[in-house]
Amino acid sequence: MTVIVLSGPVGAGKSSLTAILSKYLGTKPFYESVDDNPVLPLFYKDPLKYTYLLQLFFLNTRFHSIKKALSDDNNVLDRSIYEDSLFFHMNADIGRANDLEVQTYDELLESMMKELERMPKRHPDLLVHINVSYETMISRIQKRGRSYEQLSFDPTLEDYYKRMLRYYEKWYDDYNYSPKMMIDGDHYDFMASESDRTEVLDQITQKLKQVGKLPKNWHAGEIATESIEFSS
Ligand SMILES: Nc1ncnc2c1ncn2[C@@H]1O[C@H](COP(=O)(O)OP(=O)(O)OP(=O)(O)O)[C@@H](O)[C@H]1O
Numbered sequence: 558m559t560v561i562v563l564s565g566p567v568g569a570g571k572s573s574l575t576a577i578l579s580k581y582l583g584t585k586p587f588y589e590s591v592d593d594n595p596v597l598p599l600f601y602k603d604p605l606k607y608t609y610l611l612q613l614f615f616l617n618t619r620f621h622s623i624k625k626a627l628s629d630d631n632n633v634l635d636r637s638i639y640e641d642s643l644f645f646h647m648n649a650d651i652g653r654a655n656d657l658e659v660q661t662y663d664e665l666l667e668s669m670m671k672e673l674e675r676m677p678k679r680h681p682d683l684l685v686h687i688n689v690s691y692e693t694m695i696s697r698i699q700k701r702g703r704s705y706e707q708l709s710f711d712p713t714l715e716d717y718y719k720r721m722l723r724y725y726e727k728w729y730d731d732y733n734y735s736p737k738m739m740i741d742g743d744h745y746d747f748m749a750s751e752s753d754r755t756e757v758l759d760q761i762t763q764k765l766k767q768v769g770k771l772p773k774n775w776h777a778g779e780i781a782t783e784s785i786e787f788s789s
């Protein structure tokens with residue numbers, strides 16, 4: 558059993574690479590709740606009011622999918638639970654949660670992490686982090702087109718996204734729950750370029766081999782983008 562989690566800021570390409578990677582490895586993709594998330598548009602409209610609710614919503618849905626993923630067969634998840642805390646603390650740092658909310662959230666997260674420690678597999682086998690520059694992040698957010706994430710919807714998102722990239726830098730450096738690797742999301746267009754896709758998949762399989770976690774009975778093959786089911 559092999560569990561891979563993707564990490565990275567908004568628009569980095571986690572869901573896209575999750576779809577590609579899970580198809581390539583013949584494993585199951587797990588996506589975070591976005592289009593069926595009733596709190597997300599409310600949060601972007603009024604972050605002060607909805608930060609806490611959104612955070613609880615994500616923690617709850619992520620917890621359920623992780624429990625499934627860690628007890629199931631081989632899996633790929635499009636974001637890690639370890640990033641939830643990054644998001645919440647970043648929002649708290651800009652005044653969107655008070656001390657009591659931070660304390661309660663941290664305690665809840667700690668209890669949930671303890672619960673996960675009791676699963677057959679405690680942590681993922683590999684974290685694949687997609688690193689992107691601010692320019693790439695914005696162009697991908699525009700390309701995907703969720704209205705509430707656009708700078709035209711809220712110009713203060715520029716600061717929010719730049720802050721997010723800074724927090725992610727430290728977060729990735731500190732991450733030590735599993736082996737980890739970084740993909741250069743500025744350089745590789747694994748959506749449109751077959752050779753880029755091959756190279757990225759190669760980097761990931763090399764790393765899986767190195768850590769002894771390449772799924773058993775798996776053989777490398779080519780995958781065409783048309784054959785992949787991307788999440789919306
Ligand atoms: N390496 C890439 N090269 C070119 N386009 C990409 C790449 N990765 C993702 N994209 C495009 O960028 C957009 C955002 O990608 P995706 O939805 O996978 O990001 P994400 O990291 O899952 O974002 P979020 O965390 O906000 O859900 C999509 O339109 C996707 O087609």
Ligand SMILES: Nc1nc(=O)c2ncn([C@H]3C[C@H](O)[C@@H](CO)O3)c2[nH]1
Pocket residue numbers: 567589591597600611612615640641642644645648706
């Ligand atoms: N505030 C906040 N906390 C989270 O834990 C969190 N996780 C994801 N997101 C936002 C980023 C994308 O817009 C969108 C899809 O990733 O959802 C979050 N926002």
